[in-house]
Amino acid sequence: MKIELNRQSQIPLAQQIFQAFADRILSGYFPSGSRLPSVRKLARTLQVSPVTVIQAFDLLEKQQLIERIQGKGTFVTNRSFGEKEEESKEEKTLLQIPDYLHRTQQMYYNQTPARINFSSPIVHPDLLPTNILAESIQQLVQREPEILAQYGEIQGDIELRQALATYLVGEEIKVSPQDILVTNGSQQGIDLVARCFLGPGDIVVTEQPTYPAAIDIFRSRGATVISVPMDEEGMRMDKLTALFDTYNPKLIYTIPTFQNPTGYILSQKRRRELIELAYHMNCLILEDDPWSEIYFDESPPLHIKAMDHYGNVIYLKGLSKILSPGCRIGFLVASEGILNRLIAAKTNADMGNPLLNQKVILPIFQTKLINRLLKELRETLKQKRNMTIHLLNKHAPSGVSWILPKGGFNIWITLPKGTNSIDLLSFMKQKEISFLPGSACYPSEIEWNHLRLSFSNVSENELSYGIKEMCLVIREYLHALHQQRGQTPLF
Amino acid sequence: MKIELNRQSQIPLAQQIFQAFADRILSGYFPSGSRLPSVRKLARTLQVSPVTVIQAFDLLEKQQLIERIQGKGTFVTNRSFGEKEEESKEEKTLLQIPDYLHRTQQMYYNQTPARINFSSPIVHPDLLPTNILAESIQQLVQREPEILAQYGEIQGDIELRQALATYLVGEEIKVSPQDILVTNGSQQGIDLVARCFLGPGDIVVTEQPTYPAAIDIFRSRGATVISVPMDEEGMRMDKLTALFDTYNPKLIYTIPTFQNPTGYILSQKRRRELIELAYHMNCLILEDDPWSEIYFDESPPLHIKAMDHYGNVIYLKGLSKILSPGCRIGFLVASEGILNRLIAAKTNADMGNPLLNQKVILPIFQTKLINRLLKELRETLKQKRNMTIHLLNKHAPSGVSWILPKGGFNIWITLPKGTNSIDLLSFMKQKEISFLPGSACYPSEIEWNHLRLSFSNVSENELSYGIKEMCLVIREYLHALHQQRGQTPLF
Numbered sequence: 001m002k003i004e005l006n007r008q009s010q011i012p013l014a015q016q017i018f019q020a021f022a023d024r025i026l027s028g029y030f031p032s033g034s035r036l037p038s039v040r041k042l043a044r045t046l047q048v049s050p051v052t053v054i055q056a057f058d059l060l061e062k063q064q065l066i067e068r069i070q071g072k073g074t075f076v077t078n079r080s081f082g083e084k085e086e087e088s089k090e091e092k093t094l095l096q097i098p099d100y101l102h103r104t105q106q107m108y109y110n111q112t113p114a115r116i117n118f119s120s121p122i123v124h125p126d127l128l129p130t131n132i133l134a135e136s137i138q139q140l141v142q143r144e145p146e147i148l149a150q151y152g153e154i155q156g157d158i159e160l161r162q163a164l165a166t167y168l169v170g171e172e173i174k175v176s177p178q179d180i181l182v183t184n185g186s187q188q189g190i191d192l193v194a195r196c197f198l199g200p201g202d203i204v205v206t207e208q209p210t211y212p213a214a215i216d217i218f219r220s221r222g223a224t225v226i227s228v229p230m231d232e233e234g235m236r237m238d239k240l241t242a243l244f245d246t247y248n249p250k251l252i253y254t255i256p257t258f259q260n261p262t263g264y265i266l267s268q269k270r271r272r273e274l275i276e277l278a279y280h281m282n283c284l285i286l287e288d289d290p291w292s293e294i295y296f297d298e299s300p301p302l303h304i305k306a307m308d309h310y311g312n313v314i315y316l317k318g319l320s321k322i323l324s325p326g327c328r329i330g331f332l333v334a335s336e337g338i339l340n341r342l343i344a345a346k347t348n349a350d351m352g353n354p355l356l357n358q359k360v361i362l363p364i365f366q367t368k369l370i371n372r373l374l375k376e377l378r379e380t381l382k383q384k385r386n387m388t389i390h391l392l393n394k395h396a397p398s399g400v401s402w403i404l405p406k407g408g409f410n411i412w413i414t415l416p417k418g419t420n421s422i423d424l425l426s427f428m429k430q431k432e433i434s435f436l437p438g439s440a441c442y443p444s445e446i447e448w449n450h451l452r453l454s455f456s457n458v459s460e461n462e463l464s465y466g467i468k469e470m471c472l473v474i475r476e477y478l479h480a481l482h483q484q485r486g487q488t489p490l491f
Numbered sequence: 492m493k494i495e496l497n498r499q500s501q502i503p504l505a506q507q508i509f510q511a512f513a514d515r516i517l518s519g520y521f522p523s524g525s526r527l528p529s530v531r532k533l534a535r536t537l538q539v540s541p542v543t544v545i546q547a548f549d550l551l552e553k554q555q556l557i558e559r560i561q562g563k564g565t566f567v568t569n570r571s572f573g574e575k576e577e578e579s580k581e582e583k584t585l586l587q588i589p590d591y592l593h594r595t596q597q598m599y600y601n602q603t604p605a606r607i608n609f610s611s612p613i614v615h616p617d618l619l620p621t622n623i624l625a626e627s628i629q630q631l632v633q634r635e636p637e638i639l640a641q642y643g644e645i646q647g648d649i650e651l652r653q654a655l656a657t658y659l660v661g662e663e664i665k666v667s668p669q670d671i672l673v674t675n676g677s678q679q680g681i682d683l684v685a686r687c688f689l690g691p692g693d694i695v696v697t698e699q700p701t702y703p704a705a706i707d708i709f710r711s712r713g714a715t716v717i718s719v720p721m722d723e724e725g726m727r728m729d730k731l732t733a734l735f736d737t738y739n740p741k742l743i744y745t746i747p748t749f750q751n752p753t754g755y756i757l758s759q760k761r762r763r764e765l766i767e768l769a770y771h772m773n774c775l776i777l778e779d780d781p782w783s784e785i786y787f788d789e790s791p792p793l794h795i796k797a798m799d800h801y802g803n804v805i806y807l808k809g810l811s812k813i814l815s816p817g818c819r820i821g822f823l824v825a826s827e828g829i830l831n832r833l834i835a836a837k838t839n840a841d842m843g844n845p846l847l848n849q850k851v852i853l854p855i856f857q858t859k860l861i862n863r864l865l866k867e868l869r870e871t872l873k874q875k876r877n878m879t880i881h882l883l884n885k886h887a888p889s890g891v892s893w894i895l896p897k898g899g900f901n902i903w904i905t906l907p908k909g910t911n912s913i914d915l916l917s918f919m920k921q922k923e924i925s926f927l928p929g930s931a932c933y934p935s936e937i938e939w940n941h942l943r944l945s946f947s948n949v950s951e952n953e954l955s956y957g958i959k960e961m962c963l964v965i966r967e968y969l970h971a972l973h974q975q976r977g978q979t980p981l982f
Contacts, residue, residue, distance in 0.1 A: 004690065124641035134636040137628055145625035148817040149616035184675060195711070199495065200691075217839050218688070238720040326639040326843040346706050349682055349840070350675040354819040444748055 003046060004222050006201025010247055011224045013048055014055035016201075019444070021056070025065045025076055026439070036066060039098070043225055045261040063446060114434035116466040121260065121290075121454040122321055123410040127380055129373050133324055136363045152355035154347050156182025156331070156481070160358045163365035164331055172306040173315065179333050181342050182353050186290060186318025186330040190217050192345045193251070193286050193314055193332070198223040203249040207235050209441030209450070211260045211288070214253055215223035218443075223250070225443035231338035234259065234266030237273045244281050251284045257292035257300045258408030261441050265406060268301040279310040284338070286314045293374045295407035296382040302397060311335035312344075319361065321409070322377060323370075327357040381409065384455045387463055395471035397478060412438075414449060415474065419481060421451040427473050433466050494537060495713050495896065497692025501738055503893035504539055505546035507692075512547070514710055516556045516567055527557060527565040554937060558923040598684035603713055607957040612751065612781075612900040612945040613812055620855070620864050624815055627854045635850070640642070643846035645838050647673025647822070651849045654856035655822055664806065670824055672833050673844050677781065677809025677821040681708050683836045684777050684823070686740070689714040694740040695757035698726050700932030700941070702751045702779070705744055709934075713743070716934035725750065725757030728764045735772050742775045748791045749899030752932050756897060759792040767831055770801040775829070777805045781812060784865045786898040787873040802826035805833075810852065812900070813868060814861075818848040866927045872900065875946045878954055886962035888969060900947035903929075905940060906965065910972060912942040916962050923956050 003020045005013055024030055036042075039057070043050040057074060060066040068074045095192070140147070141201060155161070161177035168175050183189045190213070198204060200222030206214065208227030218225050226247065228239045231450070235254060252274070256266035278285050287304045305315035318330040331343055346352065364370050385405050392402060392413075399416040421437040428434065438450025453470075455463060494511045496504055515521055527533075531547070534541040550564060551557040559565045562973050565976065578631070580611075646652070652668035659666050674680045681704070689695060691713030697705065699718030709716050719730045726745060734740070743765070747757035757765070769776050778795045796806035809821040815843065823833055837843065854863050883893060890907040906912060912928040929941025944961075946954060 002690065122642065123640075125637055128640040129638045130636050133639045134632040137632045141625040141628045145621050146616055148624045148628075148815050149614075149619040149621045151613065151811070151816040151819075184841040184845075187839075191840055199493065213842075220836075220839050221722055320642070324639050325642040326847040328642075328841070328843075345711075348678075348704070350679040350819070352703070352819075354675070354817055354845070356817045356851070357845055357847060360657050360847070399806070418752075 004200045005046060005048070006222070009201030009224070010203070011201065012055075014052045014059065015427065016054065016224070017042075017048070017056035017057040019219070019224065021060055022063065022444070025060075027242065030076045032076055034076050036076070038073070038257040044148070070394060096144040099270050103163050114429075115432035116462045116469075117434055118453045118455070118466060118470075119434040119436045121452075122325065122455050123377065123381075123409070123456050124458065126459075127456075128324060129369075130324075132364065132369065132373075133327075133360060136461070137360050139363075147355050147359055152352050154359060155195055155343050156180065156353060156480065157355060157358040157362070160362050160365070161331075163362060167365055167370065168333065172302055174306075175333055179335070179339060181332045181334075181339055181346060182358060183330045183332060183346065183354055184326045184350070185320050186288065186316055187213060187217075188349070189213050189316040189318070189330050189332050190253075190288065192342050192349065193284075193316075194218055194221045195225070195345045195349070196341045197250055197284060202251075203247050205240065205243065205249045205252045205265075205283075206443065207254060207259055207262075208262055208443075208445070209438060209447070210253070211255060212436075214288070215441075215443050218253070226444050227445070230259065230262060230264050232264065234264050234270055235274070237270050237277065240274070240277060244277070249281070249283050251286055252278055253286045254304070255288045255290070256304055257289060258294070258410075259408065260288075260290065260408070261410055261436070261438065261450075262412045263403050263405040263408055263410060265300055266304075271301060271304050271307060275304065275307060275310065277311070279312055284312055284314060286316060288316045290318055290410045294378055294381055296378065296385055296407070297406055300407065305333060311338075314338060322374065323361060323364065327361055329353065329357055329361060334383055350447070374399055381456055384458075384460070384463060385411075387460060388453070388467065389454045391464060391467040392471070395468050397471065399473045400471075400474060400480065409454050411453050411455060413451050413453055415451070418476065419478065420448040422448070424451070424474065424477050427477055428470065431469050431473065433469060435470070435472075495691045496537060496539070497713070500692030500715070502692065502696070503546075505543045505550065507715070508533075508537065508539070508544065508547035509550040510710070510715065512551055512556065513556055513935070516551075521567045523567055525567050527567070529564070553877070557641060592722065605920075606923035607953045608925055608948050609944045609946070609957060609961075610925040610927045611948055612943075614868065614872075614900070614947050615949065617950075618868060618947075619815060620860075621815075623711075623855065623860065623864075624818075629850050630854075631850050636852055638846050640887060641845050641846055643849060645843040646834050647671065647844060648846060648849040648853070651853050651856070652822075654853055658856055658861065659824065659967055663793055664824065665797075670826070670830060672823045672825075672830055672837060673849060674821045674823060674837065675841070675844055676811050676819045677779065677807055678704060678708075679840070679856075680807040680809070680821050680823050681705050681744075681777070681779070683833050683840065684775075684807075684836065685709055685712045685714070686836045687832045688741055688838070693742075694738050695736065696731065696743045696774075697739045697934065698745060698750055698755075699934075699936070700752055700929060700938070701744070701934070702746060703927075703931040705779070706932075706934045709744070718934050718936070721753060721755050723752065723755065725755050725761055725871065726765070728761050728768065731765070731768060740772070740774050742777055743769055744777045744779065745795070746779045746781065747783070747795055748780060749897065749901075751779075751781065752901055752927070752929065752941075754894050754896040754899055754901060756791055757795075759944055762792060762798060763793050764800065766795065766798060766804070770803055775803055777807060779807045781809055782899045784813070784870055785869055785900070787869065787876055788897055791898065796824060802829075805829060814852060814855065815964045820844065820848055820852060828924075872947055875877060875949075875951070875954060878951060879944070879946045879958065881957060882958040885963070886959050888962065888966045889967060890969065892964075901943050901945050904942050904944055906942070907969065908940055910969070911939040913939070914953070915942070915965065915968050918968060922958060922960050922964065924964075926961070 005016050039050050039053045043053045050415045065075055066074055067077050158177060160182060161180045162181055165175050165177045187393055198218060198221040202223045204218045204223050204225050206225055206227045208229050217226055228235050234256060292300055303314045315333040320328050334342060388411055402413045405411050422439060425437050436452040438452060439446045439448050458466060502679050530541050530544045534544045555568055557565055558568050649668060651673060652671045655671055656668045685708045689709060689712040693714045695709045695714050695716050697716055697718045699720050706716055719726050725747060753901050781793055796804045806824040811819050879902055893902055893904045897900050913930060916928050927943040929943060930937045930939050949957060
């Protein structure tokens with residue numbers, strides 16, 4: 001394990017050290033009960049004062065990630081972060097080969113197998129245009145088999161970029177094909193932005209909570225992630241402004257429409273404020289748009305990119321969720337100077353998307369079939385949202401609350417304070433039901449009592465069964481908790 | 492532009508600064524004639540002494556990358572690195588948005604359009620099994636259209652990994668499917684290894700010269716690249732041993748069979764020595780194998796990975812060149828502890844290859860068709876190699892030499908000392924013929940008088956015409972040079 005400290009950063013060293021350990025503990029790299037290095041040893045290795053190490057350990061203890069046992073040492077807390085059993089024999093190797101992996105919570109929680117999968121915000125295969133894509137492939141290989149023998153352009157196939165540009169113009173984002181870079185899904189989009197613009201000690205601002213895999217990526221560049229709370233209008237601009245008094249962020253990462261995981265929408269007013277703030281603070285905005293087309297009631301506000309007159313906004317869209325995971329395509333839109341750097345990073349990363357997949361999805365945009373598909377997906381997912389709310393209203397114990405999703409794939413559920421959804425998840429695993437524990441969504445100041453439930457990936461029967469069962473388990477869990485604590489029930 | 496300095500590194504600060512500038516100048520980011528910051532300003536920004544900056548500038552001047560004009564300042568040399576015209580208006584933005592892109596020479600030279608393309612070591616589309624792949628796709632979408640709606644496993648499709656494991660066993664690499672990670676081509680393979688194991692100040696050892704895109708990737712992690720000369724037996728083990736007296740490298744990057752760009756083969760004896768050396772120096776080996784199956788005379792020595800009893804070797808293979816660029820698939824093989832980290836890095840990078848492409852190439856391995864295809868490719872490229880040698884023998888001016896390729900796609904040609912193949916390339920562009928200037932292949936201590944010619948991507952007619960024309964242009968270039976210098980001809 002390697003800890004990179006940036007002594008020029010505005011982030012205190014103690015906090016950098018805290019973050020490095022927190023990441024790895026939460027990613028399951030240090031099994032519960034494993035011993036941390038001594039204060040003296042760590043201070044020597046990192047060339048900091050022992051006081052700094054003690055401050056870092058204080059922060060870890062406050063977050064209940066470590067516990068200090070007098071006379072014995074300091075240990076990772078014995079709780080179910082769900083350590084990976086197969087890693088325990090790897091411990092020796094872990095410490096011998098220093099690596100630059102900070103945080104891979106996404107991978108950790110992705111591995112949870114389940115019969116009823118509420119943890120992945122993906123669309124049930126039945127809802128995807130598989131037959132249309134299959135048809136597209138058939139015609140493609142008959143008509144143009146030679147594409148299999150060609151490398152695509154690094155920036156992405158020009159025909160696809162033309163079709164995407166047309167699509168974006170329909171979304172009020174006025175671009176041409178040269179403003180677009182095709183990526184391997186939206187994951188790679190975030191990764192390329194991070195590679196280009198973030199390094200050790202740089203600061204990224206996100207919503208609180210936010211998308212776990214994005215936290216992973218930013219941390220893997222050694223950046224510090226500072227999160228800003230939200231309310232019903234999305235990211236709090238007053239809090240963001242106050243943050244700018246102390247810090248100089250490089251990048252603001254936002255998921256403004258049906259925010260992942262909460263579902264909040266950043267209001268039109270706040271989008272304008274965000275643009276002005278970021279520009280005056282010389283800060284880039286990365287606007288991540290996984291599913292703005294999947295609105296259930298009214299269509300959402302204009303994309304931030306549609307109002308980007310300063311040229312500081314990078315727009316990111318993934319097509320895997322709404323079209324075809326098998327093809328794994330996303331794209332970035334940015335002004336020329338920024339996009340050229342992203343293309344350079346893409347070149348280093350993999351020299352361009354495979355051409356085959358780009359040609360496969362091309363007809364769906366060229367024929368405007370995409371609009372019909374999105375309309376159908378909206379209708380189907382709206383029904384699932386309605387059913388989810390109905391079931392929760394019917395079966396959830398009191399003390400449990402949620403945010404009504406106005407679009408997207410997820411619902412953010414809050415349990416009473418003092419609960420821990422990771423513990424709940426281990427009970428749920430016995431029923432083979434999974435969800436995403438909310439703690440994975442916090443870069444810091446972790447809150448333990450939330451969970452994200454994706455209703456997009458299950459059939460109606462599974463939804464019905466799954467939510468009933470989950471509510472039962474929650475009820476039992478809350479009961480057991482209050483008995484354990486000898487307290488009057490929390491509700 | 493951001494320069495990251497590692498003050499704990501064994502590499503002197505002046506050299507780190509030199510490298511940062513050299514990378515960007517050679518990548519065309521600083522147009523010819525653009526002015527460098529003053530010594531005082533740079534010293535202040537980087538928090539180093541002015542003497543250190545002057546040392547860095549001395550190194551740049553010695554490499555003819557900058558020139559100091561008394562009373563005016565220090566400028567990028569006025570020579571044809573071939574600055575990108577579209578970048579010049581971007582200069583202001585370039586300096587305003589700091590980025591972490593060190594070196595993208597691969598991208599730069601990839602952009603050279605040409606009627607006769609000797610610069611890309613790829614296979615002419617006619618030589619690829621396009622029809623077989625087209626057939627495979629047809630059957631795939633009829634039989635299993637649902638794969639379009641599925642995310643593949645992050646590590647790669649299990650069926651493909653099983654087929655690849657069988658293939659590797661045939662190559663004497665005893666592995667099982669869990670030892671394999673499927674990547675987006677070999678480019679991503681190098682990138683993932685770099686992300687995992689390299690950071691600012693770490694040292695990578697390569698052959699000298701080596702594959703340009705690999706240098707780009709290592710530099711983009713802030714690593715220092717130290718290269719070791721070769722002879723007819725490949726990387727010089729005596730030089731490598733001596734290097735270990737001074738430095739503690741993290742990784743040795745080698746292309747042992749038909750080395751890119753020289754074509755040299757690392758002998759069996761030296762492969763064993765390399766394994767022992769690396770193990771005792773606690774150093775990883777990244778073995779890059781683009782085309783070992785494409786041998787013209789005798790089959791090459793065993794893969795280094797086949798002899799890896801310590802578990803320190805990471806084996807990398809790309810399938811794009813020999814099978815299908817359109818699918819862009821490669822894979823890494825490593826022992827468990829190392830592979831788990833690579834999988835975590837892959838998760839952050841893009842969460843796994845698209846499933847479609849993996850299923851497309853699967854039958855080619857399952858049916859053992861791959862062996863027949865490689866045999867045909869061997870025969871065809873051997874003919875092109877023979878033709879290339881014949882043409883060079885017939886038309887090349889004296890003073891021009893080359894290394895006889897025993898396999899692979901390239902030939903490494905050396906011009907007389909004092910020539911510069913970048914200048915030659917600009918003359919060749921007028922004939923719409925391209926090649927890769929050798930200077931792109933040197934991390935440092937650049938040699939200017941070589942070029943790499945790929946004979947794999949042209950028809951026989953193009954090969955014949957192209958080499959004749961190139962030899963003519965070389966002749967004219969050498970003549971013009973010696974006239975310019977008022978010297979007796981160099982030959």
